[in-house]
Structure formats: C-alpha cells, structure tokens
Amino acid sequence: MSTAEPVDSGDRALMARGQYLATAADCGACHTSPHQGEPMAGGYAIASPMGSIYASNITPSPTAGIGGYSEAEFARAVREGINKQGQHLYPAMPYPSYAKISDEDIHALYVWFMHGVRPVDVAAPQTRLPFPFNLRASMAVWNLLFAENTRFVPSPTASDEVNRGDYLVNALAHCDTCHTPRNLLMGQQNDQPLAGGSLGSWYAPDITPDVHSGIGGWSKAELVQYLKTGHVKGKAQAAGPMAEAVEHSLQHLTDPDINAIVAYLQQVPASGGGAARSRDGFGQPSSTEQQRRGDNKADDAGWQIYSSTCAACHQPDGQGTARYPSLFHNTATGAEQADNLIATILFGVQRKVQDEAVAMPAFGPAAAWTDRLSDRQVADVSNYVLQQYGNPALHVTEQQVQTVREGGETPLLVRLTRPWVLTAVVIVAGAMVAGGLALTRRKRRRYGTKK
Structure with missing residues (x-):
C-alpha cells in the first residue's frame, strides 16, 4: 500500500x-x-x-x-x-x-x-x-x-500571466532544460537563457525574441499555434524531442497556460545571437528537379535522391502540400546549423496531434517501407535541399551525418573520461610528480640541503 x-x-x-x-x-x-x-x-x-x-x-x-x-x-x-x-x-x-x-x-x-x-x-x-x-x-x-x-519566486514587476509563463517555461514544463546551452561540464549556461542548445542529434533553437536568431519574427498567434499543433505553415514543424513535447504535453495545456508561455517568451531579453537572417526567411520554389528529369547526363547525386525519394511528398518545386511542409521558409532548412535537417532525414517525424498522426518515414535505419540512405547519400540530398530551398551557406559532410546518426558531438566531459584518456592523464600526472621529485632531489644534492 x-x-x-x-x-x-x-x-x-x-x-x-x-x-x-x-x-x-x-x-x-x-x-x-x-x-x-x-x-x-x-x-x-x-x-x-x-x-x-x-x-x-x-x-x-x-x-x-x-x-x-x-x-x-x-x-x-x-x-x-x-x-x-x-x-x-x-x-x-x-x-x-x-x-x-x-x-x-x-x-x-x-x-x-x-x-x-x-x-x-x-x-x-x-x-x-x-x-x-x-x-x-x-x-x-x-x-x-x-x-x-x-522554489520559484514571482517577479513583483511582471504580470500574473508573465509570471505563470515563467513558472511553466523554467519549472514545470522545463523548456529551459533543452533550449538553454550547456557548458563543458554539461551544466546549463544560465547567463544565456533559452538561446538554443544541442540535444545530441537534434538542436533546440533560440526561443528568445531575437528577430533573426530567435522567435522575434513570430506573431503571438503563430507561437500559440506551434505550441498546440507543432506546425505553422511557412515557418516550422516539430520533430524529434519537440514533437514529443507537443504530443504528450503542450497540446493538452489550457489556452491560458499556452498564452502565458507565449507572453513570457516574448518579453525575455533577446539573445543577440547574431544571425543575419531569420531561419524561416530562406528559399523559394525551384524548378531544378523538373528541368533535370530525363537528363541522362545529370550527375547531381543529391538531385537524384531528391527526385526519387522526396519530391513525391514535398513536390518537385519544394512547396509541399497541405500534409507535407514546404522546404523553403522552413526553420529546418534555413537554420545556421544543419543538425535538424539531417536528423529529420535520418529519423523521420512522428507526432500525433488531436488524434491525427503526422509522419515522415525515417531514411536512416533500414525499414520495410523505405530504402536506407547512407551517410554520403544523406549529405548529398541535404546539400541539394539547402542549395535549392534553404540556407546555401551550409555544406553537409558525410562525417557530419555520421555524427548525427550516432547521437551528436561527444561532449568534452565524456571525451576526457574515456579509459585511454584517463590512463594518459594518470601517466602524465605520474610523470610530472616523478619529474618534480627528481628535480627536488637534484637541488638538494647540489646545494647540500637535507630534510
């Protein structure tokens, strides 16, 4: 009992x-x-x-x-x-x-x-x-x-709604856990609250009111819609951990609580992330896929994968459909890092909102309904999408895809605790101690000191 x-x-x-x-x-x-x-x-x-x-x-x-x-x-x-x-x-x-x-x-x-x-x-x-x-x-x-x-202490200068949002974002709903960057020891860098952080294979973006790096260009209605559904046409769609948060938690919150979260986020200090352009501001429709059809000389591996694997859902020009999102004006393709684009291709999208399942197949693992894409192929199609629809300044390498597939960059804290590193540290420390003792003995012999 x-x-x-x-x-x-x-x-x-x-x-x-x-x-x-x-x-x-x-x-x-x-x-x-x-x-x-x-x-x-x-x-x-x-x-x-x-x-x-x-x-x-x-x-x-x-x-x-x-x-x-x-x-x-x-x-x-x-x-x-x-x-x-x-x-x-x-x-x-x-x-x-x-x-x-x-x-x-x-x-x-x-x-x-x-x-x-x-x-x-x-x-x-x-x-x-x-x-x-x-x-x-x-x-x-x-x-x-x-x-x-x-415990949480309400701000005496903030409204009840903003204080409620603060409590939800930084306590109960723990948005700060994912969206605040981490230091070398994996502690939250609370001097950069909600400025974005790595989640292994995924990246939780800046959700401060920074106009370009964050959500400063989002309206209140768009933010509310995203939290409740995980999708805003022409801006973003939730995948990975955020899709889980929408499915299991956020869509079930009351309207006053969702509004409180938005009210709080819209008044926190902007991160000053330094992006020159908003994540959803990149790209336009492209006719490249259609133009290259039937061209036996076309040797663009990324285009070939896009044409055979992606165009049926996202459309040849990348504009998407009512069910599948556009690839331009999309935060996954216009971000300053390609992690979420790569992870979406590898792991797919799964979320269920209001009893409607939203799904994109995962092309990373072998599955009965998809062809598994190699790291090289994922890099190729990512680069095609970035050049045609997203942030053309990015270039995805095969090694980047492998890193995302394996769970993201290994933090320094973990690298320093690998057995061979610990062994090396012990050996170096031992050598330094031995060297110090030898130097001390030499000095004592030279100057005739005794102890």
Whole structure:
C-alpha cells in the first residue's frame, strides 16, 4: 500500500490538478515506454552522451515503483534528484528545473501519482553507464555546481500571466532544460537563457525574441499555434524531442497556460545571437528537379535522391502540400546549423496531434517501407535541399551525418573520461610528480640541503 492518505470524493479536484500538472511536466514522455508501454512504468531508454539512461517505474507499486515514498521523499526525488534509497538521479530527469515547483503542486502531483496511476509491479531496466558516470555519488558535486534547490519566486514587476509563463517555461514544463546551452561540464549556461542548445542529434533553437536568431519574427498567434499543433505553415514543424513535447504535453495545456508561455517568451531579453537572417526567411520554389528529369547526363547525386525519394511528398518545386511542409521558409532548412535537417532525414517525424498522426518515414535505419540512405547519400540530398530551398551557406559532410546518426558531438566531459584518456592523464600526472621529485632531489644534492 502507498504511504499517501486515502483519497475521498472531495479530493477529485486535487487528483485532476495533479494529472494536469504531470501532463504539463511531460512525465509520460519519458516514464511511459513507447509501443504500448504501461503508463508511468518506465523502461524508456533516454539517449545521452554517456549512454542510455532508463526511465524508472514511477507507478505506486510498492515493489517496483514509488509506492513506498512519503510525500517528503517524493518531493526530494522530484526537486533534488535523490531517490528514497539516497541514490542520485541523473539530470536526464530535469530536477534542476523541477526544483522550482511549488509545495502545492508537489502535493497535487503526489496525490495523483499515488492514487490516479495504476501500479505496475515490473521493475524498469537498470541504468548501467560506464565508469566514471556509474558513480552516482559524483552527481553531488555536479549538483553543487549547477543545481539550485530553490522554489520559484514571482517577479513583483511582471504580470500574473508573465509570471505563470515563467513558472511553466523554467519549472514545470522545463523548456529551459533543452533550449538553454550547456557548458563543458554539461551544466546549463544560465547567463544565456533559452538561446538554443544541442540535444545530441537534434538542436533546440533560440526561443528568445531575437528577430533573426530567435522567435522575434513570430506573431503571438503563430507561437500559440506551434505550441498546440507543432506546425505553422511557412515557418516550422516539430520533430524529434519537440514533437514529443507537443504530443504528450503542450497540446493538452489550457489556452491560458499556452498564452502565458507565449507572453513570457516574448518579453525575455533577446539573445543577440547574431544571425543575419531569420531561419524561416530562406528559399523559394525551384524548378531544378523538373528541368533535370530525363537528363541522362545529370550527375547531381543529391538531385537524384531528391527526385526519387522526396519530391513525391514535398513536390518537385519544394512547396509541399497541405500534409507535407514546404522546404523553403522552413526553420529546418534555413537554420545556421544543419543538425535538424539531417536528423529529420535520418529519423523521420512522428507526432500525433488531436488524434491525427503526422509522419515522415525515417531514411536512416533500414525499414520495410523505405530504402536506407547512407551517410554520403544523406549529405548529398541535404546539400541539394539547402542549395535549392534553404540556407546555401551550409555544406553537409558525410562525417557530419555520421555524427548525427550516432547521437551528436561527444561532449568534452565524456571525451576526457574515456579509459585511454584517463590512463594518459594518470601517466602524465605520474610523470610530472616523478619529474618534480627528481628535480627536488637534484637541488638538494647540489646545494647540500637535507630534510
């Protein structure tokens, strides 16, 4: 049995509030495994530069989940990343943002998880990261550097709507976790809030009001539409982690909460990212694909792949259809980095909004309904799309595609902890110590000092 008090009919409103808060916090996206996984039973492998981190079972099962947690223990796990057993959680669980969640919301969440979620008595797989990341105690040092265990404090100079948006963006919905850049130790660079950051294979763009680098050229209505549907014609469509956020969380939020998020984002300081042109401002229709048809001498590998694989949906001139987006005036093709274009080709697009599935096949892995594209082929078709419809200043290499396919650039922190690097560090450190001792002995012999 759970340690929470029984819920009577008078607590139904509290239960409903807890469920809404869990949706806003997007708990289900990670703690419910895809492909018919039991709600909140864990098992979903979250890719990280250190390896796969498995989401835990957070159903009220007393044996496999959190059924034995008191409210204080639940709050500590959510806000501080420390479970009932005293083990540190990895920040794939966004507890640095959740630390700001209010006591009232923690209580509502606790009541819903303990009484509104069906217990599942099956333990999730254990996370087993390589040394030294398997030493969970090391997270205590990381937390001291980058995690502030403080509650959200409304700004006295901001409106109620903006304060609500601040709470959602930086606490409950944890938008800052993805859209704020990270430093060498993978801590948030909070001096550049919401200025964009790498998510491995994907890139979470600048969402400050910078006119070119961010969302300064978006209207309020466009931002609301994007958060609710993941699509704005002539601007952007959600894929990867953002598609998950729209599907599992944002589309279910109330209109006042969506409006609050937009109100907050539109008044934060612009990043000053320095882009010369907005991401959705590139490109125009192109007749190149149609002109080259039937030309046996055409040796443009990118055009050949586009013509045979992409044109049927995105149209020969790239303007798309009612179902498939245009490739010009598109933030994926007009960005300053090609990560999201490459990742979209490799991994496809999957999101379900208002019971309507939006899908683009993944051309990276072999699948029954698509031909797998090699790294060279993905680079070729990416460059064709960029030249014809997007940012022509970019050039995608085969190595870039391989990097995105494998999960993105390896952070310096991970590179420095590889076994051969650690061995080299130990050897160099040992040599320096030995050299220092030898120098000290020579000086003592030379000057006749004794100690």
